[in-house]
Amino acid sequence: MAAESTALLAGMQHLVEQARPLQEKSLRASAENLAGYIENVALDDRGRVWVMGWIRRGLPTELPVVLAERRRHAGAMAYFAFPRADLPQDAVAFIGVITSDWRPSPAVDLYCFLAPELNLYLRGVRPLGIVDAKVIGDHVAQALPQVSAGRSKELRALLQQAGDWTPHSPRAGFAMKASVDRVLVLPGFGAFVEGWVLSPSKPVIGFSLRLGGKVLRGVPGSLVRRARPDIAVVGGHTPLLLERAGFTMALEGPLESIDLVEPVLKAHFADDSSANVPVDPDTLRRIGHAVPVDDVLLCYPGLADEAFFPAFAAALRQDMVASLSQVSVIAAPTEALRLVVAAVPAHPSDARLMVEDLALALRRSDSPPAVLLLADPGTSRAELPVLARAVAEASGQRCGIALVEQAAKPLWALPHLLDLAGSQHFLLLAQHAFPCRAGWDAALGSLAQDEEAPHALHQSGAGGLAALRWTRTGLQHWLDNHPPALGQAHADALLAQAVPLPGSALSAQASRGGAQVLAAIDDLPGAPTP
Amino acid sequence: MNTARPIAVISHAHPSISKGGAEIAAHTLFHGLRALGVPAIFIAAVPETERHRLDLGAGEYAVFHAQERYEHLYQLAEPAVARQLCAVLEATGAEQLVFHHFLWLGLNSLRDALALPGRRGLLVLHEFLAQCHNHGQMITAGTQLPCSSASPSRCGACFPTLGRQRFELRRRLVGEVFDQLDGFISPSRFLADRFIGWGIPAERLHVVENGLLHPGQPAPPRPASGRFTFGFFGQLNPFKGVDVLLGAAERLASVEAIEIRIHGNVIGLPEALQARLDRLAESLPQLRFMGAYENDQVATLMADCDYVLVPSIWWENSPVVIQEAYAAGRPVICSGIGGMAEKVPPGVSGLHFRRNDAADLARVMQSATDPKLLAKLQAGLPRPGDATSMARQYLAAMGLPLAAAEAEAPPPARKPNRAGSRRSG
Numbered sequence: 001m002a003a004e005s006t007a008l009l010a011g012m013q014h015l016v017e018q019a020r021p022l023q024e025k026s027l028r029a030s031a032e033n034l035a036g037y038i039e040n041v042a043l044d045d046r047g048r049v050w051v052m053g054w055i056r057r058g059l060p061t062e063l064p065v066v067l068a069e070r071r072r073h074a075g076a077m078a079y080f081a082f083p084r085a086d087l088p089q090d091a092v093a094f095i096g097v098i099t100s101d102w103r104p105s106p107a108v109d110l111y112c113f114l115a116p117e118l119n120l121y122l123r124g125v126r127p128l129g130i131v132d133a134k135v136i137g138d139h140v141a142q143a144l145p146q147v148s149a150g151r152s153k154e155l156r157a158l159l160q161q162a163g164d165w166t167p168h169s170p171r172a173g174f175a176m177k178a179s180v181d182r183v184l185v186l187p188g189f190g191a192f193v194e195g196w197v198l199s200p201s202k203p204v205i206g207f208s209l210r211l212g213g214k215v216l217r218g219v220p221g222s223l224v225r226r227a228r229p230d231i232a233v234v235g236g237h238t239p240l241l242l243e244r245a246g247f248t249m250a251l252e253g254p255l256e257s258i259d260l261v262e263p264v265l266k267a268h269f270a271d272d273s274s275a276n277v278p279v280d281p282d283t284l285r286r287i288g289h290a291v292p293v294d295d296v297l298l299c300y301p302g303l304a305d306e307a308f309f310p311a312f313a314a315a316l317r318q319d320m321v322a323s324l325s326q327v328s329v330i331a332a333p334t335e336a337l338r339l340v341v342a343a344v345p346a347h348p349s350d351a352r353l354m355v356e357d358l359a360l361a362l363r364r365s366d367s368p369p370a371v372l373l374l375a376d377p378g379t380s381r382a383e384l385p386v387l388a389r390a391v392a393e394a395s396g397q398r399c400g401i402a403l404v405e406q407a408a409k410p411l412w413a414l415p416h417l418l419d420l421a422g423s424q425h426f427l428l429l430a431q432h433a434f435p436c437r438a439g440w441d442a443a444l445g446s447l448a449q450d451e452e453a454p455h456a457l458h459q460s461g462a463g464g465l466a467a468l469r470w471t472r473t474g475l476q477h478w479l480d481n482h483p484p485a486l487g488q489a490h491a492d493a494l495l496a497q498a499v500p501l502p503g504s505a506l507s508a509q510a511s512r513g514g515a516q517v518l519a520a521i522d523d524l525p526g527a528p529t530p
Numbered sequence: 531m532n533t534a535r536p537i538a539v540i541s542h543a544h545p546s547i548s549k550g551g552a553e554i555a556a557h558t559l560f561h562g563l564r565a566l567g568v569p570a571i572f573i574a575a576v577p578e579t580e581r582h583r584l585d586l587g588a589g590e591y592a593v594f595h596a597q598e599r600y601e602h603l604y605q606l607a608e609p610a611v612a613r614q615l616c617a618v619l620e621a622t623g624a625e626q627l628v629f630h631h632f633l634w635l636g637l638n639s640l641r642d643a644l645a646l647p648g649r650r651g652l653l654v655l656h657e658f659l660a661q662c663h664n665h666g667q668m669i670t671a672g673t674q675l676p677c678s679s680a681s682p683s684r685c686g687a688c689f690p691t692l693g694r695q696r697f698e699l700r701r702r703l704v705g706e707v708f709d710q711l712d713g714f715i716s717p718s719r720f721l722a723d724r725f726i727g728w729g730i731p732a733e734r735l736h737v738v739e740n741g742l743l744h745p746g747q748p749a750p751p752r753p754a755s756g757r758f759t760f761g762f763f764g765q766l767n768p769f770k771g772v773d774v775l776l777g778a779a780e781r782l783a784s785v786e787a788i789e790i791r792i793h794g795n796v797i798g799l800p801e802a803l804q805a806r807l808d809r810l811a812e813s814l815p816q817l818r819f820m821g822a823y824e825n826d827q828v829a830t831l832m833a834d835c836d837y838v839l840v841p842s843i844w845w846e847n848s849p850v851v852i853q854e855a856y857a858a859g860r861p862v863i864c865s866g867i868g869g870m871a872e873k874v875p876p877g878v879s880g881l882h883f884r885r886n887d888a889a890d891l892a893r894v895m896q897s898a899t900d901p902k903l904l905a906k907l908q909a910g911l912p913r914p915g916d917a918t919s920m921a922r923q924y925l926a927a928m929g930l931p932l933a934a935a936e937a938e939a940p941p942p943a944r945k946p947n948r949a950g951s952r953r954s955g
Binding site: 509 | 601604693694695699
């Protein structure tokens with residue numbers, strides 16, 4: 001049946017070409033030419049539009065069409081007809097497929113003009129019912145015994161083929177070897193797939209990917225080819241194929257965290273047929289979780305100039321902000337008007353030194369403030385109570401402990417942390433920052449005041465923010481109007497408006513580099529406030 | 531300073547637990563001061579796990595620490611260690627503090643102790659730990675080559691996973707604590723010059739050679755037998771050149787005139803080196819592994835040798851083993867670098883070989899099987915100082931005239947008020 005459905009698609013492609021010149025003709029939807037209604041539509045995993053409704057009896061079952069809603073689309077429709085009890089004698093129910101670049105939307109007026117005259121037309125009901133392709137499949141199964149016209153079996157095969165994600169599908173009917181090396185996934189955006197494919201008899205033009213319950217479709221124009229001489233042993237004598245067997249493709253779709261299971265890749269051929277490729281779940285890597293965001297640059301070095309970058313950037317920002325805002329409290333801090341929030345360095349030696357310095361500074365203070373240690377998964381969780389005890393001994397107050405996703409980017413979580421202690425004034429010590437004695441004393445001295453303006457201690461050299469002393473109110477107002485950077489310049493924007501504190505600070509980390517993708521996202525105009 | 535207050539000699543270890551040169555030198559100073567009638571106490575850092583082996587003498591205290599909790603990059607002990615030390619100092623009233631080493635005590639303990647009212651301190655430099663993260667040996671971490679100077683950039687290159695910035699922090703921390711000290715003592719000119727080059731003002735640094743607690747009289751030359759015995763004494767760790775010594779032993783396997791004895795306890799030998807030691811001690815007839823020894827045995831054991839070998843691959847400072855060899859009347863064959871080269875003038879009181887060169891050590895050992903050369907070197911041996919001469923020089927470095935230091939008797943000892951410290955006698 002694969003061959004028949006392939007022939008059907010080839011014929012429809014021919015009909016689409018016939019429809020293209022008809023798009024410019026004048027169209028008039030007069031009442032007398034109404035030939036039926038499109039009641040439900042569905043989009044299958046291959047991206048084809050399936051339609052159900054009723055139509056005048058006796059019309060061709062494969063024909064060119066022009067779809068008109070906000071703009072016009074050339075297409076072709078193939079359907080099969082069957083009786084339905086609620087219809088008059090001159091009408092039949094139909095289920096069919098439309099190939100075009102039109103995608104259904106419930107809130108538009110849809111007209112489907114039937115070629116070649118374009119007088120007769122089908123109209124979409126309002127609102128247009130958009131259903132799952134499986135619903136169409138159920139209706140097809142029920143209608144098949146009563147079919148009165150049209151290529152019902154071919155259409156059924158086509159629908160099943162689109163919804164078939166069984167790996168090693170035999171429908172391809174020809175030899176194809178493929179493997180997926182890596183799938184970088186990002187909820188809200190989709191995925192980047194890397195691998196190789198060898199198809200000696202017909203070229204692969206793109207891919208789609210099923211993950212859990214979602215289907216991601218290849219972004220047009222994003223397919224990258226490269227040579228894969230390393231797979232020559234499986235390719236036989238296919239030197240031309242080996243030169244472009246490697247592939248990378250961006251695939252978009254409404255991916256959610258829950259979908260990151262059971263991946264299957266579908267390779268699409270020029271003749272509109274397809275074949276499925278099994279994907280080892282171990283190849284899945286969540287961007288920003290398992291791999292650095294900059295790993296995407298290995299796929300697309302010019303990522304910021306790719307057409308899909310804005311969508312990628314928006315999804316990444318949403319994903320990161322949601323992650324960075326989450327707080328897990330291990331030990332609540334003492335309730336206090338003034339709170340030091342000290343981001344614990346990831347390196348255990350640095351963590352010990354930071355706490356040693358902090359404790360020393362607290363012991364010098366006339367009235368030591370409450371302290372909250374802020375750590376992330378890079379820090380040894382087991383060490384945190386030990387560090388907190390050392391701080392508590394110096395401050396004379398219980399020391400809080402909270403976990404966030406990245407202690408180096410605490411601004412999104414900070415209001416919640418301050419609320420934990422009921423604090424209005426805070427001193428934030430940046431992760432990996434080590435103020436000198438004068439810097440510590442100035443920062444703690446500033447915290448003891450009731451000033452409203454932000455005060456900041458700078459890292460030595462070209463470094464950024466080492467410590468920030470401000471108020472809960474001031475911070476919230478700033479956050480509401482200035483989204484912090486996703487990249488390493490996270491809080492640097494505050495430096496420009498903050499009053500410099502005397503002293504300096506060293507950093508335990510090398511001068512800042514990397515995180516190119518996040519920097520590019522931060523540079524996008526009008527980065528949205530989360 | 532109120533000289534009625536005892537001088538606290540503070541060591542990173544206690545000789546009843548380990549017998550490294552630094553703790554022995556510290557203990558010798560403590561006894562030297564007391565022999566002069568100067569009130570003194572001895573405070574040692576002791577691993578919790580070794581508490582049962584600890585044998586404290588009169589005027590001795592311990593602060594206990596957990597080795598696995600020590601922070602080696604920034605040299606930080608747990609706060610409890612600093613608290614114990616300060617408790618002992620407050621209980622005894624000790625004001626003048628002489629720190630031998632800061633390992634296990636931590637720079638934080640030095641900082642807290644020196645911050646106590648009226649305290650003044652000296653730090654005795656026994657190696658390069660203040661400069662070098664590679665066990666203070668000034669040997670490159672990867673290639674094990676001698677390093678001539680430390681800087682954040684060089685150290686960051688030596689430990690690329692740590693990076694330059696952490697060594698800037700380390701340097702800042704060491705500098706802050708060193709600024710609290712009154713001065714430094716180095717047992718060798720070599721080490722002193724290295725620290726002056728690193729940034730310590732020369733006027734704050736005094737060179738005082740380590741003395742021996744009981745130097746005794748040098749043993750007479752061994753009767754000529756046609757067979758020469760070369761002895762190694764000390765801790766068997768990779769920096770002491772055990773590998774070089776074994777390489778020389780293999781090359782000398784057919785030389786019947788040479789016998790090599792290895793005395794010492796094994797500390798941190800790599801598995802492969804330990805296996806090699808065991809195998810060669812079994813298979814080479816002229817190589818004998820004698821095992822650990824008590825310090826009061828060293829003179830006798832050395833007297834049973836003709837030469838003492840010091841094949842360290844690091845610079846060394848002033849190895850106590852050289853002073854012990856001189857006291858025993860035995861010339862030294864050592865690596866020709868650093869503190870060893872300074873303390874052993876070649877052709878006068880010993881011989882040099884190229885560092886980390888087993889073949890050259892074998893060559894020099896063979897050349898040393900010359901009775902005339904041995905006699906010449908024995909005649910050139912200096913007399914090492916004793917505990918009291920060492921103590922006098924320390925008092926001078928502290929600016930304390932001996933008469934003033936001896937003027938008042940020590941105050942009655944009070945029991946430290948913190949758990950974890952222990953006083954005996």
